[in-house]
Amino acid sequence: MDQFLQILINGIQLGSVYVLIALGYTMVYGVLRLINFAHSDVFMVGSFVGFYACGWLKVSAQKTVFAGLVQLLPVLFIAMAACVLLGLLIERFAYRPLRRAPRLTALITAIGVSLFIEGAAQLPFVFGVNPKFYPEILPSGPDSTIQAGGITISKHQLVMVVVSAILVAVLWYIVQKTKMGKAMRAVSHDFDAAGLMGIPTDNVIAFTFSIGAALAAAGGVLFGGLTFKSLLPLMGVQMGLKAFVAAVVGGIGSIPGAMLGGLLMGISESFIKGAPHIKFGTTDFDPSRWTDAVAFLILILVLLIRPAGLLGKNTPEKV
């Protein structure tokens, strides 16, 4: 039972990063019907900007979690601001000129933008290809964990989940309670009609891109700063792929769907990794080798049973 809870907690932490990235995919899809492949690279750029921000702000090891959080916030803010700028640039120069072009054109462009950012990031004068490690933003190590029965929760995990939850709450508020959110929902509902009603669709789309980019950047900083993972220019590919699958599983275009899908992906991944070997006679099956396969298996099953995703709307196209 302890182990079950432990794996569940690990899964929620992993899922929280997927959620942050998946939201960006799903929101852009919602307003533009475009899968923004460059999104995973915005996540990577966010992580790197956060790393450099740690250098500029002289982040150092702290004794308490509170002091660590005080350091984390400006880093998060800088990374999010930089990525909002990047998101707006991508939207303005890559997608806006193709607004009336066939959907496939925009999709191929998105892949192009993604490859461009990945290639540019590997240049020695941009980020370079050597792995980088965040300095210690929050105190880490065995002393900064919470023990509850047989469960160990690192404060890093806790901070990740809480910060993600706050960001998602802010997003929910923006989408449901503000005028801009209302406009977003209107554009998502019917792009042309929204334009006819006087909604500045271009601004709404730009705003959607910037929110998505900010969330991805936050995900990048949390990922880089709190999982001890090395930063590489191609780190976005793996995370982006999983988050994209999460968005599709949840129902692309649906914000609650992205959250559900992200958590589902994180938790299922965690359980597969933590599953013990299965032995059939002499064959020894190690489930932890099949984490990615299971992610795609879930995708296939969901698409077979509910083609629009778990929470997606099944709307027939009106002719």
Next chain:
Amino acid sequence: MNNTVRVGWMSALAVATLVSIGVGGCKAPKDGGAAGETSTKATQNLDVKTIKVGEFSSMTGETATFGQESDAGIQYALAEINAAGGIEVGGKKYPVTVELQDDQSKAEEAKTVAVKFASDADIVAVLGEVASSRSKTAAPEYQRAGIPMISPSSTNPDVTKVGDYIFRVCFIDPFQGYIMAKFAKDELKLTNVAVLRDPSQDYSVGLADAFIKEFTGMGGKIATDVSYKASDSDFRSQLGQVKNANADGVFIPGYYGEVGTIARQAREIGIKAPLMGGDGWDSSELVKGAGGPGGALEGSYFSTHYSASETSKRVQDFVAAYKKAKGTEPAALVAQGYDAMMILADAIKRAGSFERAKVRQALAETKNYDAVTGRITLDENRNANKSGVVVQIKGDKFVYTKTIEPKQ
């Protein structure tokens, strides 16, 4: 057309595209040129003023320190050879040049470089790679073209099985697994060890299997054997299994890029057992990823090819000379790069020719060469038969602990 159908179809297309981008390069080549395949051998230009050697190395990317350290050793050897006027061939001294190509720590790039080198008529031999997967991917090209390739430090047995032109100057994983198993059993007195492996790396799988075979053969027990992916960020679920299995040691045959992350998460969830690894840990960046000196890897052990703190005269002379020239202590990969270049130079001299086939023959006959990393004899499988060392991580230093001799 129903809108939902289109969504599903487009997502499937998109996923397929991404998957093909993401994993396209991981496939191991199945077309390894068999020994004796002579019909496609490239022609060589023998009318040259310098001896040209190709080097493919991971100067950047995930395992960048491997390539950089290996290259430092090769360059140091090159300077020494050229300071003496070059290599004597047929009564005349020829200077040596090394053309370095970066493979960005990617197997597909190593292949691209190999195709390029294979079509270069001036190249006599090729040095590289450190990581086994990349050596193995590039080797068939050199075998096909008939260019001798010497890997300074790829330890997976399959690398030299590609063909008779592929050599290495280091020991192979079955022996490395034996080193760590013996050390764990005899020195650390461990009985129940957990193994964490990365199934996408030939090196990791080969070493994990070798360790398990040797350790269980000595009467030890494997607590659990779990897999991870180097690009993952969360290893806690696998580590949870290790903890629940009550392992008294953890063997992680991975590369330095992910080992630090794994070690930190292991310590956080309360695994206090000693951590052990192989030569994939041997990097100046290793400790950085584990939270700095005194961090999660403090006191851990790994097996490697040589240690700068070994007491033998050959090693100490090399360390002193290198320190004087470069100001830093030579890491194991530096010593191996140096040995690879020196053994090649020795072979060209003995062959008395630049001709690739003759150089290959001379390489195969290398016997009792007094290298920095040990006395090297290349056996019939073109592998070096020599001893290995175990080092312990203390601060940011790797301290020599024990030498393990080859099995008789």
